[in-house]
Amino acid sequence: MSEPSGISVAVVGLGFGEDFLPVYLAHPQVREVAVVDTDERRLTTVADRFGVEARYTDVAEMLADDRWDAVHVLVPVPLHADVAVAVLEAGKHCACAVPMALELDDLTRVVEAERASGKRYMMMETTVYGREYRYVRDQLDSGRLGTVTGYRGFHHQNLDGYPEYWRGYPPMKYSTHALAPLLALTGTTVESVVAHGSGTLTEDRRGRFDNPFPAEKGLFTLRGSDVLGEVEMSFFQVARPYIEGYDVHGDRASVEWPADHEGPLVVHDLLPLEEVQPETGLRGRRARTDLVVPPDDVSDLPRELARFVADFEVVPADGGPALHREAAHGGSHPHLVHEFVSAIVEDRPTAIDAPTAAAWTAPGICAHESALAGGARVEVPQFPTGRS
Template identity: 40%
Template sequence: MMMETVVYAREFLFMKELYDKGELGKVQFLKASHQQDMDGWPGYWPGLPPMYYATHCVGPVLGLMRSEAEYVSCFGSGTIREEMHGFYNSPYAVETTHIKFRDSDLSAHIYRSLFDVARQYRESFEVYGSKQSVEWPLIEGRPLVVHTAKRPEPEIPSETESPDYAHLLPEPIRAFTKQGVYDADEHQHLSFTQGGGHGGSHPHLVHAFLDALKNNTQPYPNAVQSANITCVGILAHESAKQGGAVIKLPEFTLLK
């Protein structure tokens, strides 16, 4: 199992619940982003191609319907500082990718930036359905926006606070979906503090892993699904270097 936080975050669980109940209607499109200023991070980060670390935005677009990527096409945009080019032989400030889903009429759009782009930290996920769509807020801490079809135009959008899904967990670990539980820890990783506690995902993903071990079941994402999610980012960067060439996911990343 890959411990991908976003597919266990409360916002994703909220959208997954809407999908599972049929409230979104037919899903028509998905979009996600992960933007972060990584200046000052450890020495292996500078110059990293944005799509090399794309699981936070690939995971939710594939995870909502447990989909697989069939092929990708990616473009690089902009240029980071020249002193960072040599680390990974990559100049791109932003990489933006389209993912074609396997055995589906759907595609998704993801984009990432790590250096020299003015943006507050953002891990976003958006889903557009025929009945309802859900959009991520532009500013951290604001509510999600749910759009409901066929209402009078001013009534289509509504700001919606994502509920917490601690009730899905065993009682002794429910409190750990709240960021305040960790406030006394002086060794918090910057990714946790910037990411607003990763949407309360940590106890959910640990519980899913241990439950899979106990019951001998497959967690999400399992090994093959994790390979599919990860290879999207790796191959997307290869596509960017080739001017947006279409690159197929390898067979070992596809469930039989």
């Protein structure tokens, strides 16, 4: 009898993990899925909803089971590095939510664990797989933007009322959503950073971290590039709705994120120089501004996953009413899952392997160090890829 085709995947942490579960279940190269969560009630509810039989309340028990080839880690951020290392040392491939880790030493641990294990690691950075990034990438590749001359990334989110481990979280240590698009677009890494904290956290928000700042702002210089990246982050005491995005400015055109986070992208095209603008008599080059809804490109997805780039419905296996699910993070989830699964099946590094993930995470860690030091310049370490 032939062996069943495809890989088996365990999803660990069903808070955010439930968003990815239907994608894995639909993937044509995934033969079996397990779920893991320490909350037995949530484990039972989600597993019943999706008809998943394999269930664990203990990560170690699942890792000891040879039945599982790969693990998607969606546990609280302070546990990311330890669980990722445990997954790789157990001889399983590992996908992990952002950020990779909270300290530089832990980034190195994960990089070394991936190399020693021979397995694949992928940091599941949503911003470089969303429809907005794909649109910007296409505009850059086509020449419409010209040369990139400026970048501003931002992530503002109020974490009051979130679980205890978020209290006092240093905003810059979660900066990959705001910074990764720049690094992916330019194909380089951060050389150094100068950052400052802004405001003072109230005592009841301090938590376990060495962080006095509700907001942080940083300037990032890139290796081999004259583009300067500006990033601003806040998790507390900033009165604005959630936004997670970036502006990319070129010498021919620019793309800017919508102020309300949900609207179309704002695209500015620089027009030819007029000696004198006839209506006003002013000089300088004008720009035309358009609003653009970036399209969903599913050309690189299996047909079974195409529906997950937009909002979709889940028909529960336990007979409950249909559930509406949002395609969050720019419809990136099926693209992320497909890249992870494909890298395993094709036996190649993932697009965001451990050295790349470390290079995208380290700048935020160094930025917080700079902010604590009053804006001192901090060099960001390099992480050799060793891709094979």
